[in-house]
Amino acid sequence: MRADRLVAVLLLLQQREQVTASEVARELEVSERTARRDLEALSGAGVPVYAMPGRGGGWRLLGGARTDLSGLTAGEARALFLVAGPASTATPSVKAALRKLRRALPEPFREQAEAAATSIVVDPRQWGSSQPESPSPRFLDELQEAVIRGVQLRLGYVDLKGSQTQRTVHPLGIVAKRPAWYLVANTEAGRRTFRIDRVSSVELTGDAVDRPEGFDLAEIWREIADEVDRRRTPLEAQALCAAGGLGLLRRVFGRRLDVGGSTPDGRIEIVIRGRDEHTLAGELAWLTDWLDVTGPQAVRDHLAAIGAALVARYS
Incomplete structure (x- = not known):
């Protein structure tokens, strides 16, 4: 659950005696399914939000519309920040929402609430x-x-x-x-x-x-x-990459890709890490339109062997 939506849902519950999932969905411009999931996440995390079943039912904040964020217990405050997710990896808007929520908490709870927000990385x-x-x-x-x-x-x-x-x-x-x-x-x-x-x-x-x-x-x-x-992929292969293929390589290899400078012909020097020569050659074999592998020689030999086997089978 996004922290900015969390704060918005709580403010809605404060302002109104009762809300439905469809009302939350309209206010926050999300699907009704997402709104219901957010409300259930708050309740499941220990925040004092509960559902009123039946016709005319909806969701309420324990204590009614007069309850505000400063009425939360320490455990409930921590639960809010755990649901909101890790602040260290949040977007600026989510960080701003977390700051607002922190300011609304009573002083004794703020330190543990902030600790909860930074306690987990996914x-x-x-x-x-x-x-x-x-x-x-x-x-x-x-x-x-x-x-x-x-x-x-x-x-x-x-x-x-x-x-x-x-x-x-x-x-x-x-x-x-x-x-x-x-x-x-x-x-x-x-x-x-x-x-x-x-x-x-x-x-x-x-x-x-x-x-x-x-x-x-x-x-x-x-x-x-x-x-x-790096310990799992100790082998490094050097290559020259056509400029148009760099985005694809970033998606395929992620942090195993290191990007260097440009060559006079406009290609880019790169290093790709892999587990061993045979495995890395297999990963690189389909990228011949974008890559010219320059070393080590063992990887080039494996690539040549893959190419020869393909020609022998499919020519």
Whole structure:
């Protein structure tokens, strides 16, 4: 749910004793289905919004039209910001809406509400091949609570080799990246990332988190994801790209593409990362209208072999 729509829905509920999904849809210029989903999302997140069924029914804010945003509890305020989504990746209009909502909250709730807005980053790109969605991990709620409250954790964790460890960590944020969830935290050994489905136990210590000044979860996660991508795709192929093909390459390779300068003939120097010579050659083979791969030679050899096999089969 967009934060600007969230604020608009709440203001409508404040101004009127009762609204219907169709009225919300007209006011916000969205479909009735979207309006109903937004109202249900607010209610499901713990905001005091409830439906009145039957003829003449609709949606109401608990306490009636006189209830305002300053009447929210701490948990409800945090729920609002969680529904609104991560402020660090929001558009300027959504950030403005979040600021308005923050100013409307009572002072004791503002810090935790802002922490809720920045506690989660959603990264829609998958690592590796497509995998089915997995259920939310067991300790997700407890970890998010620790991030929002800013308290340290005693964390039980099972690593890739199956070894069980116990450690105290400073939780900084949670990332949803299909199909897994990750906890970003500071430890005695520096910043670490933990897969939440490998967490075996969680205990909130009550001690305050040492949060780095200016910490931006979205920016930190980009750095972490880039480093992981580079480890997964260590091979670099150099190529010259026709200017008209650069947009296509950006869509196909994303962060695996690095763009350099232009050559005298108007082409663009690029570097594309891949897992190995054979796999990368297969990814590049259909791009011959736009690319001239200049190295390494092993990738060029694989491309030549692919071309020869195609000619032999289809000529």
